Amino acid sequence: MQNSNSRFLGIIVGKRFVSGFDVWRSKKVPKNAIAIIGVYPWEADHIAKAAEIAKRGIPVAEPVGRALAGEIELALFRWVHGKALNNISEQTPWREYGKIIRMCHERGVQLDDAAGRNAIWTGDRIKLIDFEHTLLTEDIAPLPESDRQPSLERLYKEINHSPVSSSLIEAFNQGYQNKT
Numbered sequence: 001m002q003n004s005n006s007r008f009l010g011i012i013v014g015k016r017f018v019s020g021f022d023v024w025r026s027k028k029v030p031k032n033a034i035a036i037i038g039v040y041p042w043e044a045d046h047i048a049k050a051a052e053i054a055k056r057g058i059p060v061a062e063p064v065g066r067a068l069a070g071e072i073e074l075a076l077f078r079w080v081h082g083k084a085l086n087n088i089s090e091q092t093p094w095r096e097y098g099k100i101i102r103m104c105h106e107r108g109v110q111l112d113d114a115a116g117r118n119a120i121w122t123g124d125r126i127k128l129i130d131f132e133h134t135l136l137t138e139d140i141a142p143l144p145e146s147d148r149q150p151s152l153e154r155l156y157k158e159i160n161h162s163p164v165s166s167s168l169i170e171a172f173n174q175g176y177q178n179k180t
Contacts, residue, residue, distance in 0.1 A: 033079035034064060035129075046075040049131035056107040056140055058100065061120075061129045080127045086116025089164050091171035093121040098175025100126045101155070105148045108137030114151035115158055152176075 037046055047063045054060050062078040085097055097119055104111055111118075113133035120127050137143065159168045 030079075031081070035061065035077045035079050037075045037077070037130075046077075046131050049134050049136065050077070052136055053104075053109055053128070053131065053134070056103075056109060058103050058107065058109060059125060059127045060131075061127055077129070080120040080122065080129060082120040082122040082127070084117050085119040085121055085126070086158065088116075088121055089162060089168065091167055093126065094159075094168045094171040095175035096121075096126045098172040099178055100128065100175075101151065101172075102176045102178070105143045105151075108139065108141050108143060110135040110137075110143055110147050111151045112154075114155050116155075 047066050050060045050063045054062075061080045063075070064078055065076045067074045067076065085093055088094070097116075100119070101111070101114060103109075111128075111134055113130060118128060118130040120129060135147075155172065156169060159165050159172065162168055
């Protein structure tokens, strides 16, 4: 962690609950803010997973470090300015998300928690966040169909709750079908 003269002026703190993730933040997030995610050290290594996913050419929130607070590990990421995909009903972001999910599947990244809330639309691209339930192949190689299905089924279920679900599914599928 950096001292009070840190170049990271804003800090966004997330707190895990049994039923999900609660985030406290100000209405205006500073440009150079950091997201802090607390996990027990023996759980998912968000920093290592994000770094490996980025090496595979997939856009993710930028990891900037880690710190320990007792038994809790704090994973520090540069804040991604934008809007969670699950709050967007336009087709372009969902088409881009389809491309990102396809890239993940083609490059050995299995997102077992693929959901609109774990993808941020920055206005021109998608960045993935939350890697706790992400599995990576040892080698960069396409996932078999059986490993692709859970993330796709999860996404289709989420999209179906949208009032414009058919157009979002169509947009997602268009992006997913385009090889990257």
